Amino acid sequence: MSDIIYTKVDEAPELASASFLPIIQKFAKAAGVSVGTKDISLAGRILATFPEHLSEEQRQSDDLAELGRLVKTPDANVIKLPNISASVPQLVAAVKELQSQGYALPDYPETPTTPEEIAVRAKYDGIKGSAVNPVLREGNSDRRAAKAVKAFAQNNPHRMGEWTADSKTRVSAMSGGDFFSNEVSTTLSADADVKIVLETASGDTVLKDGLSFPKGTVVDATFMSARALDAFLADEIAKTKSEGTLFSLHMKATMMKVSDPIIFGHAVKAFLAPVFEKHGSAMAELGVNPNSGLGDLLARVKDQPAIMADIDACMADRPPMYMVDSDKGITNLHVPSDVIIDASMPALIRAGGKGWGPDGAESDANCVIPDNSYAPVYDETIKFFKANGKLNPATAGTVQNIGLMAQKAEEYGSHPTTFEIPEAGTVKMVLADGTVLHSHAVEAGDIWRSASARQSPIEDWVNLAIDRQKAEGCEAIFWLDENRAHDAELIAYVKPILEARGLSDTFKIMAPREATRASLETITAGRNSIAITGNVLRDYLTDLFPILELATSAKMLSIVKLMNGGGLFETGAGGSAPKHVQQLMEQNHLRWDSLGEFCALGESLQFLADAKGNEKARVLGQAVDAATQGILDNDRSPSRKVGEPDNRDSHYWFARYWAEALAAQDADADLAAHFAPIAEALRENEAQIVAEIAAAQGSPADLGGYFHTDPVKTATVMRASATLNSIIG
Numbered sequence: 001m002s003d004i005i006y007t008k009v010d011e012a013p014e015l016a017s018a019s020f021l022p023i024i025q026k027f028a029k030a031a032g033v034s035v036g037t038k039d040i041s042l043a044g045r046i047l048a049t050f051p052e053h054l055s056e057e058q059r060q061s062d063d064l065a066e067l068g069r070l071v072k073t074p075d076a077n078v079i080k081l082p083n084i085s086a087s088v089p090q091l092v093a094a095v096k097e098l099q100s101q102g103y104a105l106p107d108y109p110e111t112p113t114t115p116e117e118i119a120v121r122a123k124y125d126g127i128k129g130s131a132v133n134p135v136l137r138e139g140n141s142d143r144r145a146a147k148a149v150k151a152f153a154q155n156n157p158h159r160m161g162e163w164t165a166d167s168k169t170r171v172s173a174m175s176g177g178d179f180f181s182n183e184v185s186t187t188l189s190a191d192a193d194v195k196i197v198l199e200t201a202s203g204d205t206v207l208k209d210g211l212s213f214p215k216g217t218v219v220d221a222t223f224m225s226a227r228a229l230d231a232f233l234a235d236e237i238a239k240t241k242s243e244g245t246l247f248s249l250h251m252k253a254t255m256m257k258v259s260d261p262i263i264f265g266h267a268v269k270a271f272l273a274p275v276f277e278k279h280g281s282a283m284a285e286l287g288v289n290p291n292s293g294l295g296d297l298l299a300r301v302k303d304q305p306a307i308m309a310d311i312d313a314c315m316a317d318r319p320p321m322y323m324v325d326s327d328k329g330i331t332n333l334h335v336p337s338d339v340i341i342d343a344s345m346p347a348l349i350r351a352g353g354k355g356w357g358p359d360g361a362e363s364d365a366n367c368v369i370p371d372n373s374y375a376p377v378y379d380e381t382i383k384f385f386k387a388n389g390k391l392n393p394a395t396a397g398t399v400q401n402i403g404l405m406a407q408k409a410e411e412y413g414s415h416p417t418t419f420e421i422p423e424a425g426t427v428k429m430v431l432a433d434g435t436v437l438h439s440h441a442v443e444a445g446d447i448w449r450s451a452s453a454r455q456s457p458i459e460d461w462v463n464l465a466i467d468r469q470k471a472e473g474c475e476a477i478f479w480l481d482e483n484r485a486h487d488a489e490l491i492a493y494v495k496p497i498l499e500a501r502g503l504s505d506t507f508k509i510m511a512p513r514e515a516t517r518a519s520l521e522t523i524t525a526g527r528n529s530i531a532i533t534g535n536v537l538r539d540y541l542t543d544l545f546p547i548l549e550l551a552t553s554a555k556m557l558s559i560v561k562l563m564n565g566g567g568l569f570e571t572g573a574g575g576s577a578p579k580h581v582q583q584l585m586e587q588n589h590l591r592w593d594s595l596g597e598f599c600a601l602g603e604s605l606q607f608l609a610d611a612k613g614n615e616k617a618r619v620l621g622q623a624v625d626a627a628t629q630g631i632l633d634n635d636r637s638p639s640r641k642v643g644e645p646d647n648r649d650s651h652y653w654f655a656r657y658w659a660e661a662l663a664a665q666d667a668d669a670d671l672a673a674h675f676a677p678i679a680e681a682l683r684e685n686e687a688q689i690v691a692e693i694a695a696a697q698g699s700p701a702d703l704g705g706y707f708h709t710d711p712v713k714t715a716t717v718m719r720a721s722a723t724l725n726s727i728i729g
């Protein structure tokens with residue numbers, strides 16, 4: 001096993017790796033540190049799932065399973081880049097691409113009927129959505145801006161859109177019938193085996209059997225009423241039109257891979273309600289599944305003039321939609337994974353509450369977030385900026401996050417226990433001795449789910465928060481609502497631990513809306529705060545605050561202290577930036593910023609030094625921190641525009657600053673001697689290297705694929721400087 005595992009992923013971060021990883025491996029090797037790779041890309045995971053359909057040479061090992069085992073050991077030292085959490089349209093596209101490359105994979109069965117199709121579908125469903133992060137995140141989350149990164153943002157404030165008091169932008173959420181209002185929760189007083197049963201007039205169905213939870217687990221159950229959701233959506237579509245704003249829907253269809261595509265599908269149906277009323281059965285025959293989005297729907301009905309005419313008429317009567325790409329006519333409702341709430345809401349807020357309309361112009365928007373559990377965070381943020389004007393990144397303090405995440409905590413672990421209810425009845429969670437833990441009366445179409453959080457991750461999370469507060473000495477708030485069932489159970493854990501440690505006055509406990517306001521007031525005054533949150537708010541806040549404070553969440557330090565002693569170092573808090581790939585393919589310019597990778601590499605080497613007493617790793621790691629500082633001080637991050645320095649240039653500069661720092665240090669004379677000529681060569685050849693990279697830009701780039709790129713073609717594009725390559729080797 002290598003000392004450090006660097007993950008192979010998808011899209012922009014994987015392109016960046018084609019340039020950056022050879023540099024890391026070359027430098028690490030000189031210090032005797034090995035850096036291996038494991039493939040967790042969407043294409044790699046598909047290939048690993050269907051060995052029986054592939055030739056011997058085409059088969060691929062199940063690297064995700066292997067990493068899943070590794071992260072439960074103290075030896076884990078993994079640098080994890082963002083990977084695709086695939087929606088159905090993405091999964092189908094990846095399968096098609098692999099088939100076209102000669103991999104005889106089965107098609108994704110949209111409506112499986114035979115036992116074979118059902119089995120294939122179950123395998124694909126295991127790959128779908130957020131299938132990687134929950135497996136690797138065997139620890140809680142510590143995300144923050146490194147001090148140097150925050151200082152850089154304050155000294156080089158990014159542009160922020162203006163917020164005015166008369167902005168019509170607002171958040172709309174359900175006032176009842178949603179997951180928030182139907183939630184019940186309890187903490188188990190003993191180990192328990194649990195099953196989930198749907199009792200109906202026509203008999204009982206076991207929805208899930210064989211669940212087992214240790215004593216102390218907080219077990220929630222809740223549901224969203226389909227009827228209430230539909231009424232809410234119809235109402236908000238009408239209100240959006242009368243308010244003259246853009247209709248926008250913000251979901252997390254990737255991590256909430258069962259519930260949120262269904263809610264998204266309700267929105268597609270609500271938006272095209274007259275069309276579904278008139279042509280519903282014809283469209284079903286054409287294979288239309290609203291959960292896959294408007295893009296898939298349009299592709300299936302494009303040759304049906306009567307349906308197309310009614311769609312056009314309906315759209316003309318609807319409010320304009322918030323667009324993903326107005327030039328190409330891609331709407332908010334085209335693909336369930338195009339608009340992902342953690343990134344989409346902050347981008348809109350950073351822009352002063354504006355989204356892009358179908359006319360390509362910016363407009364105010366109605367931000368529809370059906371469930372009211374976390375919508376108040378965005379609602380309060382928007383109200384705060386309307387009242388106080390935009391945040392000033394030059395003077396704003398920072399909000400760090402400690403997030404409860406380990407062992408599939410809370411909603412993000414709920415896919416296996418989420419069900420679209422087929423028939424009206426009662427859903428019960430029943431213990432082995434017959435005790436009914438939770439019970440809900442439901443109607444057909446309701447979305448019922450159970451989520452859970454285990455005792456040891458909860459206690460680990462509270463302790464992590466205590467350590468972090470001690471290190472920072474700043475305000476620290478548990479974002480928990482005593483009036484919400486689940487949160488009340490967590491508070492029952494938090495309070496006694498704080499009391500026992502004599503820290504009750506150091507920490508506050510506030511509901512999300514109040515915590516949002518308090519945190520915004522704190523950072524506006526230039527002070528810092530630690531948000532100690534559950535798993536969903538961990539995700540939302542670690543995009544929201546960085547995007548406001550630093551312009552992007554790509555630069556975040558993102559550490560997962562694994563509960564069994566290993567380290568998982570995530571790179572930034574954002575995703576795989578599909579738009580960046582598009583730009584590279586069209587213009588051969590990659591605007592991806594690898595600062596997240598730089599920060600994670602420094603932490604990973606530091607961890608190797610501490611955990612294994614590897615002093616050469618410490619020297620390498622300290623030099624990484626110096627190189628990262630060099631990138632910031634000298635403004636070497638990629639530009640957004642073709643013709644200007646891009647990701648590849650930033651890697652050249654990183655290598656140069658890294659080599660210079662290694663040559664200059666005196667803790668390890670061998671390393672200094674080794675890197676002195678490398679630093680010299682990188683310095684001497686600067687003009688040549690920069691010119692070679694610049695010469696590559698401007699025309700389309702061929703990667704030989706999208707989900708499964710050709711490594712040789714990708715290396716040709718991403719390692720554009722022959723001079724740099726000869727120095728790196």
Ligand SMILES: NC(=O)C1=CN([C@@H]2O[C@H](COP(=O)(O)OP(=O)(O)OC[C@H]3O[C@@H](n4cnc5c(N)ncnc54)[C@H](OP(=O)(O)O)[C@@H]3O)[C@@H](O)[C@H]2O)C=CC1
Pocket residue numbers: 081082083084085086133254337338339340343344552553554572573574575576577578579580591592593594596
């Ligand atoms: N940890 C993980 O594994 C995560 C994976 N994902 C996955 O990523 C994909 C895209 O998700 P999406 O919600 O669009 O989020 P992204 O974070 O990929 O994209 C949002 C925007 O953020 C900016 N951005 C993000 N990272 C960088 C970077 N390193 N350098 C420069 N800019 C950056 C880009 O803005 P601009 O285009 O303006 O330059 C980008 O378009 C999905 O498949 C999703 O499932 C999402 C989040 C986390």
Ligand SMILES: O=C(O)CCC(=O)C(=O)O
Pocket residue numbers: 084085129130131133134254255342538539542573574
């Ligand atoms: O796993 C995913 O799909 C996304 C993860 C994410 O957005 C995050 O952890 O911030």
Ligand SMILES: [Mg+2]
Pocket residue numbers: 342343539540543573574
């Ligand atoms: Mg996120």
